[in-house]
Structures are given as structure tokens and as C-alpha cells.
Amino acid sequence: MRQLLKIINQENKKNPLTDEEIAAQLGMGRSDVVKLRRSLGIGNSRQRMRELLEKEIHVLVNKYPNLSERALTQKLNENGFGVSRHMVSDLYQQMKMQGAFSAAKPESPNSSEVNNLPVKQTQTAFDALIGAQGSLRTQVELAKAAVFYPHKGLHTLIAGATGVGKSELAYCMHRFALESGTKPSDTPFVVFNCADYAETPQLLLAQLFGYVKGAFTGAEVDKEGLVEKANQGILFLDEIHRLPPEGQEILYYLIDKGKFRRLGESDTFRNVSLMLIAATTENIESFLLLPFRRRIPMVIELPAIAQRPLEERFQIIVSFIREEVSRIKLTMRISYNAVVALLMYECHGNIGQLRSDIQVACARAFLKNMAQKEKILKIEINDLTHQVVKGLLLLNEQRPIIEKILQGDLEISPTDEQRAPLVEPTYLLPNEVYQEIEDNYIKMENQGIDLAIINRVISDELEAKVRQLIKQAQGNKQNLIRQDLEKIVGGKIVNAVDRMIKLARTRLPDIDDSLLYCLATHLAASYERIRMNHKLIVNPQLQKMQAEYPAEYELAERMAQIASYYLGMDLPEDETAFIAMYLKSYAKKDHLHEVHVGVVVLTHGRVAEGMVQVANRLLGVDYAKALEMPLEESSQDTLQRAMHIVRQADNGKGVLMLVDMGSLVGFGKLITDSTGIVTRMVTRVNTPMVIEAVRKALAPDADIEEIANALHWDNSNYEMDLCHISTIHHLTDAIVTICLTGQGTAEWMAKMIADYMPQCLKQIEIITMGALVEEDLQTRLRQIGQNYNLLAVIGTLGTVVPGIPFITAKEIVKGNGLEKLKRIIQLRGSSSNKAGMIYSEAGQYSQNGLIRPELVLLNCSPKNKNEVLNTLAQTLMSQGHVREQYIVSIYEREALAQTLFQDVALPHGSPEYILKPAIAVMTLQEPIEWVDGYRVEIVFMLALNNYQKNEFKKLYFLLNDRDQLMKMKQSKNIEQFMRVITDGQMF
Numbered sequence: 013m014r015q016l017l018k019i020i021n022q023e024n025k026k027n028p029l030t031d032e033e034i035a036a037q038l039g040m041g042r043s044d045v046v047k048l049r050r051s052l053g054i055g056n057s058r059q060r061m062r063e064l065l066e067k068e069i070h071v072l073v074n075k076y077p078n079l080s081e082r083a084l085t086q087k088l089n090e091n092g093f094g095v096s097r098h099m100v101s102d103l104y105q106q107m108k109m110q111g112a113f114s115a116a117k118p119e120s121p122n123s124s125e126v127n128n129l130p131v132k133q134t135q136t137a138f139d140a141l142i143g144a145q146g147s148l149r150t151q152v153e154l155a156k157a158a159v160f161y162p163h164k165g166l167h168t169l170i171a172g173a174t175g176v177g178k179s180e181l182a183y184c185m186h187r188f189a190l191e192s193g194t195k196p197s198d199t200p201f202v203v204f205n206c207a208d209y210a211e212t213p214q215l216l217l218a219q220l221f222g223y224v225k226g227a228f229t230g231a232e233v234d235k236e237g238l239v240e241k242a243n244q245g246i247l248f249l250d251e252i253h254r255l256p257p258e259g260q261e262i263l264y265y266l267i268d269k270g271k272f273r274r275l276g277e278s279d280t281f282r283n284v285s286l287m288l289i290a291a292t293t294e295n296i297e298s299f300l301l302l303p304f305r306r307r308i309p310m311v312i313e314l315p316a317i318a319q320r321p322l323e324e325r326f327q328i329i330v331s332f333i334r335e336e337v338s339r340i341k342l343t344m345r346i347s348y349n350a351v352v353a354l355l356m357y358e359c360h361g362n363i364g365q366l367r368s369d370i371q372v373a374c375a376r377a378f379l380k381n382m383a384q385k386e387k388i389l390k391i392e393i394n395d396l397t398h399q400v401v402k403g404l405l406l407l408n409e410q411r412p413i414i415e416k417i418l419q420g421d422l423e424i425s426p427t428d429e430q431r432a433p434l435v436e437p438t439y440l441l442p443n444e445v446y447q448e449i450e451d452n453y454i455k456m457e458n459q460g461i462d463l464a465i466i467n468r469v470i471s472d473e474l475e476a477k478v479r480q481l482i483k484q485a486q487g488n489k490q491n492l493i494r495q496d497l498e499k500i501v502g503g504k505i506v507n508a509v510d511r512m513i514k515l516a517r518t519r520l521p522d523i524d525d526s527l528l529y530c531l532a533t534h535l536a537a538s539y540e541r542i543r544m545n546h547k548l549i550v551n552p553q554l555q556k557m558q559a560e561y562p563a564e565y566e567l568a569e570r571m572a573q574i575a576s577y578y579l580g581m582d583l584p585e586d587e588t589a590f591i592a593m594y595l596k597s598y599a600k601k602d603h604l605h606e607v608h609v610g611v612v613v614l615t616h617g618r619v620a621e622g623m624v625q626v627a628n629r630l631l632g633v634d635y636a637k638a639l640e641m642p643l644e645e646s647s648q649d650t651l652q653r654a655m656h657i658v659r660q661a662d663n664g665k666g667v668l669m670l671v672d673m674g675s676l677v678g679f680g681k682l683i684t685d686s687t688g689i690v691t692r693m694v695t696r697v698n699t700p701m702v703i704e705a706v707r708k709a710l711a712p713d714a715d716i717e718e719i720a721n722a723l724h725w726d727n728s729n730y731e732m733d734l735c736h737i738s739t740i741h742h743l744t745d746a747i748v749t750i751c752l753t754g755q756g757t758a759e760w761m762a763k764m765i766a767d768y769m770p771q772c773l774k775q776i777e778i779i780t781m782g783a784l785v786e787e788d789l790q791t792r793l794r795q796i797g798q799n800y801n802l803l804a805v806i807g808t809l810g811t812v813v814p815g816i817p818f819i820t821a822k823e824i825v826k827g828n829g830l831e832k833l834k835r836i837i838q839l840r841g842s843s844s845n846k847a848g849m850i851y852s853e854a855g856q857y858s859q860n861g862l863i864r865p866e867l868v869l870l871n872c873s874p875k876n877k878n879e880v881l882n883t884l885a886q887t888l889m890s891q892g893h894v895r896e897q898y899i900v901s902i903y904e905r906e907a908l909a910q911t912l913f914q915d916v917a918l919p920h921g922s923p924e925y926i927l928k929p930a931i932a933v934m935t936l937q938e939p940i941e942w943v944d945g946y947r948v949e950i951v952f953m954l955a956l957n958n959y960q961k962n963e964f965k966k967l968y969f970l971l972n973d974r975d976q977l978m979k980m981k982q983s984k985n986i987e988q989f990m991r992v993i994t995d996g997q998m999f
Contacts, residue, residue: 013052016045020034024092025064026064026094028061034049062103072087080139081104084100088100137186137191138152141177146320146323147319147320148315152184156188158287158312159192159194159287164286165246166309166310167288168287168308169290169308170291171291171293172314172316176362181312182289195245200244200246201248202242202245202247204220205251211617211619213258215900216259217258221239221272221274222274223275227274227276239272240282246288246289247288248289248290248291254618260304261301264307267307270285271283272284322413322417325355329351332367333374333422340389342389343424344377344389345389345423346422346424347392348422350396351422352403352414353396353403354366354370354400355403355417356404356414357399357401357402357403358403369397373391373397374389394533398533502536506528508535509528509531520567520595535579538587539581557589557592561592568588568591568595609663609709610637611636611670611702612667612669613671614641614654614671615639615671615697624636626703633710637657639657651682658683658691659689662689666689668691668692668705668720671694679691679693692720694720705719743799744801745803746779746801746802746803748781749761749762749765750789750805750806751781751821758780758781761780764824765778765830768830776803776837777800779800797816804836807821817836819833862931862956862963863931864930865990867887867891867931868989868990869933871937872934873938874934874936876941877941880936881919881953885902888932892927894925896925897922897925901921912943915939916948916950916951916952916971917952919953920954920956923956930955931953932955933980935949935980935989936948936950954967
């Protein structure tokens with residue numbers, strides 16, 4: 013103590029020693045210094061410096077009230093302090109709120125003092141950009157020079173990897189132009205992301221340059237583009253590499269001449285004057301035309317976050333946490349180790365990924381806080397993702413720098429000043445994420461559901477799966493250092509797991525050190541949940557592990573007894589089952605690489621890669637694979653590439669293929685026939701579906717059929733799919749609930765349904781079943797389907813009945829399954845009421861009404877194929893059957909392969925844009941050429957989805973009946989045409 017007091021009394025008061033520096037002088041550990049210092053009531057280095065620093069700030073600010081925070085920091089360091097701008101900013105804002113600065117007229121500084129101050133003391137937009145006076149100083153100076161350049165400024169290209177802050181720099185340039193007076197306050201700033209329309213170049217160019225009436229299908233009026241809106245201002249084009257060559261040509265002509273034409277104009281030029289700022293993540297030479305590159309004089313390259321100083325990364329972390337504090341209105345305390353991990357981990361997605369990882373940690377901490385209901389939201393190391401936690405293992409590499417940046421836990425309250433983001437990044441989670449967690453928690457808590465189940469349901473998207481954790485740990489076991497593991501989970505957990513591993517090795521000698529890491533991190537999380545909630549953790553695999561893996565379960569029981577002894581609490585049976593799951597994975601190593609269903613995403617254009625990146629990053633894996641088909645590539649070439657990537661993705665349990673439309677839909681069968689790999693196709697792919705597919709595929713014992721059927725249902729459009737399933741009016745409607753081992757859970761689900769919608773269920777019977785009790789479940793379900801109108805099947809395991817929606821028990825617990833079921837009942841009711849109501853003078857045409865009088869056009873004389881497509885698509889759209897995008901998807905489909913059957917054309921588009929299934933028909937007075945050498949006399953435009961397979965078969969038979977086809981072609985009026993349909997009993 014005497015030595016510590018002596019060292020502190022002799023230290024430089026303007027730059028006190030850190031605990032690390034004191035520990036080095038005393039020859040003891042940092043943690044011991046901290047305990048000793050606190051026992052003497054002595055603050056850390058920042059606290060010891062604060063009083064003197066406040067006095068100095070008070071003097072300077074009262075003397076120079078216009079001093080910026082950057083200039084104030086510089087003056088303080090010139091006066092002997094060693095402080096960061098972040099520290100000065102925090103202290104200055106606190107003093108300002110406390111009214112520490114007088115309103116007296118400031119002294120006039122002499123000329124020498126003025127010369128020592130920074131050139132510009134007023135704060136600009138760039139001052140809000142972290143690193144503007146540091147690692148980004150050169151880039152900021154270039155940006156300012158571009159803005160200041162006479163007349164309209166220098167056209168600028170900002171290059172850099174995803175997430176480095178290109179958009180934020182562009183926004184700063186616009187704000188700086190306004191602040192500096194270079195441009196008037198009403199200067200437009202027009203933003204456009206070229207990737208939004210990259211798959212439809214015509215629409216992209218129309219958005220940018222505008223169009224005149226009649227330029228293309230749907231162009232009914234003249235429309236100005238974004239270029240005209242940006243006249244006399246700034247046009248910011250993000251992802252400029254997605255702009256097609258013709259668009260780049262128009263742009264560089266505009267840069268040269270200040271002139272351009274709208275789409276469809278031939279003899280009129282329009283004049284504009286603007287500054288162009290473009291951004292790209294790609295290699296400039298590879299993706300931009302040389303004439304276009306030459307016309308962009310200013311190129312600014314932004315560094316990755318790994319190339320920037322740790323001090324700046326710390327400021328970025330603090331700014332993001334402040335944003336989250338502002339959103340949830342709670343003080344946050346982030347542990348020292350958690351901040352270190354965020355500072356040190358490999359952040360490949362740069363600032364954008366850093367923000368996302370911070371938000372995931374905040375969401376996890378918020379969920380935990382829902383149970384504890386504390387006023388301070390605490391973020392610990394366990395709240396971070398596995399990838400972030402690994403950053404803690406790199407602490408020793410930068411320890412001296414970190415000690416200067418961070419003295420202890422980081423605490424930020426809602427009253428702290430927050431820097432508003434200049435632009436919402438792509439990675440940002442929705443603002444309502446915390447509200448959703450809170451709402452779901454309260455909703456299930458009010459239903460009396462056990463707290464452990466609530467945490468399990470809500471945390472489902474946030475917690476890594478057991479097998480994936482093992483795989484990752486084994487891939488990184490050389491980095492697992494015991495001392496660092498103790499920092500993450502604590503010495504008590506590591507000691508307990510040490511003893512458990514020693515016992516396990518007596519039975520499983522091949523176990524490696526990665527099991528120590530897996531069990532330690534898992535047990536730490538379980539220990540914390542049990543300690544805080546005092547309730548059991550439910551493992552749905554418990555009975556399976558007991559019944560099918562008795563040896564592993566018996567060993568796990570003995571290991572659980574050891575853990576209970578060292579942790580001072582009894583572990584429940586469910587936790588024993590988790591330990592057994594780890595042992596099972598290690599006992600059967602040949603299964604470690606064969607536990608997942610493969611996931612491959614295939615799309616036209618550059619879409620798949622982005623969706624796969626988002627899914628893999630959010631789930632912390634590198635698992636799903638992407639294949640993109642350029643529009644100019646042949647289907648055969650794409651098929652060969654698809655076979656190769658499916659072989660890579662296959663682990664022995666098949667490959668789930670998520671596709672958008674067109675020829676890709678048929679790849680599954682071709683690949684299976686050629687390679688023998690089991691495949692399942694799911695259409696209408698989107699990012700949430702990819703995330704859900706990967707999440708389900710990572711689950712232990714995942715089945716490709718169950719995943720595919722669940723995705724088909726989750727992605728279905730109820731209005732589109734369910735209203736066209738046949739209903740037999742004299743049969744009673746029914747819902748079936750199924751559980752695995754008996755009827756207990758099935759009856760509980762039935763009660764949940766009855767309580768939620770008592771009015772809807774007066775005419776609906778709920779049938780409960782046990783999967784193991786029924787000898788043949790599928791046969792029993794088919795019998796129910798013959799005696800009832802089966803509306804839905806609900807259960808704890810995927811039970812497929814063709815055409816019948818399946819809802820999981822977990823969805824019922826969360827509440828969204830009940831909403832889904834209610835919607836099914838409402839839609840079935842409305843569908844039943846409307847069934848059989850489509851009539852004409854010829855009688856009843858069709859229960860489903862796919863071919864309706866208002867969709868039939870007879871004896872038309874179109875000029876060409878495009879006019880036929882436009883007319884029929886507009887007819888479907890005007891009757892509310894398809895969205896506007898359906899027209900574009902038809903042309904895309906026609907470009908891939910011609911839809912021709914003998915002398916009949918069958919054009920169709922993507923089911924994604926179908927609202928209500930239908931078939932539009934046009935008969936022609938004279939045949940027209942549909943494709944080289946082939947002419948057609950009748951056209952059926954199909955707006956069908958998966959539930960209209962039988963109707964398509966009927967149409968196929970109709971097209972093979974030449975007599976019926978001739979009668980349709982010769983029909984003089986709508987009634988006669990519809991009578992052919994009805995008499996033939998085709999629809």
C-alpha cells in the first residue's frame with residue numbers, strides 16, 4: 013500500500029499512470045493493483061486526472077467559447093495532458109449540462125495564440141465523421157477539395173469494401189457544401205442505389221434519366237428522372253458498378269456536355285448541371301468503362317476498419333452504443349472484456365458489421381434484462397457472438413494501447429449526447445427489435461408459459477446450435493488458450509469442465525481440447541440462466557437421448573454430477589441431455605461432417621450472393637452457397653455450374669435449392685438424375701427465407717423434406733394459395749393437432765386454439781392425435797381428409813399432407829401460428845362463401861374460376877408478340893390477379909426459353925407477383941410469329957401457382973384435343989367460348 017501511494021503521489025497529475033503501468037512498477041498483476049487501489053479509495057487514472065482536467069477545460073472554454081471539441085483537445089494536449097477527443101467530449105458535455113461555463117464576454121486572443129489554434133474552429137459536417145482528423149484526414153481533405161472546386165465541384169468516385177462508410181462520406185460532402193456556402197441551402201441531394209434495379213436495366217435507366225410517353229410498356233405519361241431532380245445539386249449513385257454500360261455511356265456524355273435524353277427521346281436534349289458522387293465496392297478498372305473512369309477526376313479510397321487505429325474503432329463503438337441507448341431508453345454498462353472483444357475481433361464487414369454485432373449483443377442483453385428488470389442493461393461477454401468473443405484472445409497483442417483507451421467498464425446513459433447517424437446503414441436492425449422482444453416476452457408470460465421456454469423460443473434466432481459450435485471449435489482449437497477461456501467464462505466453469513473432460517476421456521479417448529471450449533461456453537450460459545431465473549431449461553431432445561443414446565446419456569449424468577458439485581447447484585435432466593448431445597457428436601465423428609442438409613441459392617442476375625452473405629453472417633456460419641445466372645448465359649451452362657456447387661454443398665443428407673423463377677426451377681430433378689444427390693426445390697426465394705433455411709438446416713437431425721415443406725408454407729401467400737383449395741360443403745371443417753409421444757401436447761395446443769378464437773371454432777372440430785400411438789399416421793390423416801374438410805395440421809414434428817398447411821407447435825407458443833391459423837379459417841370461409849357463384853348465361857363455368865369471361869379476348873389482330881403479352885398481362889392486372897412486376901417477369905421468362913406448345917403459346921411469369929390465380933386467353937384472327945419459324949393462333953397466359961397443378965393438367969389435355977381447340981378458335985362470342993370450356997368439363 014505504501015509503495016502504491018508513493019507511486020501515485022509522484023506521478024504526473026496531468027497524465028496519471030494506468031493500472032497496467034503501476035503493476036509493472038510494483039511487479040504484480042493488474043487485477044491485484046485494482047483491488048489494492050480500490051481498498052484505499054483511490055480512483056483510476058481518468059478519475060485522478062478529472063479535477064485538474066475540468067479546471068483546464070473551464071479556463072479554455074471561458075476564454076475561447078467558439079473552440080471546437082477537436083481544437084479544445086489539441087490545446088489540452090499542448091498543455092501537457094494526454095487525453096483523447098472522446099474523453100474531452102464526454103467531460104465537456106457533462107460540464108456544459110451542469111452550467112460550468114460563464115456567459116461573460118470572452119477575452120480577445122492575441123495573434124500568437126490564434127496562430128496556435130486550428131485553422132477552422134467552427135464545427136463542420138466532417139467533424140462528426142470519426143477519424144476526420146486521424147486515419148481519414150487525407151480522404152476528408154480530398155472530399156473538401158472536390159466540394160470547393162469552382163462552379164459545381166469535382167465529380168468524385170468513393171471506393172472501398174462493404175461497410176467502410178462510403179455513403180456517410182457522401183452525406184458529409186453534401187452537408188459541407190451547404191455549411192461552407194459553396195452551395196445554397198436548398199441544394200438538392202439525390203440518392204440512388206443502382207443495385208435496386210440492377211436486374212432490370214431498362215427500369216434502372218428509366219429511374220435515372222426519365223422517359224417519355226410510349227417509351228416502353230407502361231410508360232403512359234412523361235416522367236422526369238433523378239438526374240433532372242438533381243439539377244444544380246448533387247447526385248449520389250451508390251454501387252455504380254451495377255449501372256449497365258449504356259447507362260455509363262449516357263453519364264459520361266452528360267459529364268462532358270451537360271446534356272442527356274430521356275428514354276424514348278430521339279431529337280431533344282436536356283441540359284443539367286450537377287456534381288456526381290459515385291460509390292463502389294468493386295475494382296474500378298474491372299467494372300467501369302474506361303471513358304467513364306477518365307471523366308471522374310477525384311477518386312477517394314476508404315480504408316477497412318482493420319487499417320484504422322484502435323482509438324477510432326473505440327469511438328465508433330461508443331457512437332453505436334449511444335444510438336442503441338437512445339432507442340431503448342436504458343443506461344448500458346458494457347463490461348471491460350466485452351469492449352475489448354469488440355475492439356479486437358476480425359470484423360470483415362467493417363463498420364457495418366460492427367454496428368450489426370453490437371446490436372445483436374444489445375438485443376441479447378435486452379432479452380436477459382426482461383427477466384431481471386434492472387434499471388441498467390448490462391452487456392457481458394456471453395452476449396456477444398462467437399466470432400466477436402474470439403477477439404478477446406488477441407488482447408495481449410494490443411494491451412498497452414487498450415489500457416490507454418479503456419480503464420474499466422463502459423457506461424453510457426440516455427442523457428449522454430449522441431451523434432446522429434448521417435445515413436442509415438444497410439446492416440441496421442429494425443428499430444422495433446427491442447419492442448418485439450418485449451412484446452413477445454410479456455405475451456407469453458401472461459399466458460403462464462414457463463420462463464425457460466420463453467427464453468428458449470425468443471432466443472432461437474440468437475443462439476448457436478450445438479453441432480455448429482463443435483465444428484467451429486474444432487476448426488480453431490489451436491487458438492484456444494486456457495487463460496483466455498477463463499476470462500470469458502470464469503475459473504469456476506473451466507475447473508468444473510476440466511474434471512468432466514477427464515471422466516469423459518476414460519470412455520472416449522479421442523476427445524480433443526475443443527470439447528473443453530464447447531462445454532465451457534455452453535455450461536457458462538446454462539449456469540447463468542439457472543442462477544438468474546431459478547427455473548429449469550427445457551431440452552426437447554431429452555427423451556430421444558435417453559432412449560436412443562443410453563451410453564452417452566449415462567456418461568453425461570456422471571459428468572453433470574461433477575458440474576453440480578463444482579458449481580454448487582443441481583443441473584436438471586434437460587441439461588444432462590445437452591451434455592449427452594455433445595458426447596454423441598464426438599462419439600460418432602464420422603457424422604460430424606454429415607449432419608446438415610445442404611443449402612444452395614440460385615437466382616437470375618446478381619441477387620443470390622447478397623442473400624447468402626446476409627444469412628451466413630447473421631447465423632455466424634459460412635454454410636449456404638450461392639449461384640447466380642447472368643441473363644445472357646445459357647441454361648445448360650448454368651446447369652453444369654449448379655451440379656458442381658450442389659456436389660460441394662452435399663453432406664450426405666441432400667441439398668435444398670432455393671430458386672427465383674424460370675428454368676432454374678427444373679434444375680433439381682436434372683441434378684438428382686445426373687448426380688444421385690437428393691434435392692428439393694423451393695421457389696420465390698427471398699432473404700428471410702434463406703436465413704430460415706440455413707437456421708433449420710443447422711438444427712440437429714434436420715430433414716430436407718421437413719425443411720422444404722416448412723419453407724413452402726412460410727413463404728405462401730394465403731390469398732393466392734388457400735382460397736383455391738376445393739371445399740366439400742356437406743363435410744365438417746377440421747383441424748388436427750399432433751404430438752410425438754402422446755396426446756398431452758396435442759390437447760394443450762387444441763386448448764390454446766380454442767381459447768384464442770372461440771367464435772371461429774363453433775363449426776370446426778379439433779382432432780388430437782399422438783404420432784407414436786397411431787400405427788400409420790399418414791393413413792389416419794388421409795381418412796380424416798375423406799371425412800372432413802381438413803384446414804390445417806399442427807404438431808411437434810413435420811407431418812405433410814399435400815395441399816394442407818402445417819404449423820409447428822413452436823409457432824403456436826410464439827403466437828404467430830395462431831394468427832396464421834386464424835387467417836386460414838377466415839380465408840377458407842370467404843372462399844367457401846364465394847364458391848360456385850361465377851355464372852353466365854351458359855351456366856356455371858368453374859368453381860375455381862380460372863378462365864373467366866372478362867379474361868377472354870376473341871378474334872384480336874395484334875401487330876406482334878409483344879402486343880399480345882402486354883394486352884393479356886394488362887388484362888390480368890386490371891382484374892386484380894397480378895402485380896405490375898408480373899409483366900417484367902413474363903419478358904424475363906420468355907428471354908430464357910420460349911413457351912410454345914404446337915401452335916399455342918403459354919406465356920407465364922413469376923408466381924411471386926400473382927395475387928389471385930387465373931388464365932387469360934386471346935384468340936387471333938391471323939396467326940402471328942411467336943419465335944423464329946413458329947406461329948400461333950391462340951394464347952393462354954398462365955398466372956398459376958403450386959396449387960393449380962391439376963388445372964394445368966386439364967389445360968394440357970385440352971391443348972391435345974384438337975377438336976376442342978378448334979371450337980375455341982372459331983368461337984364468335986364470349987358465351988360460345990365459355991360453353992366450350994364448360995361442355996368439355998375442362999375447368
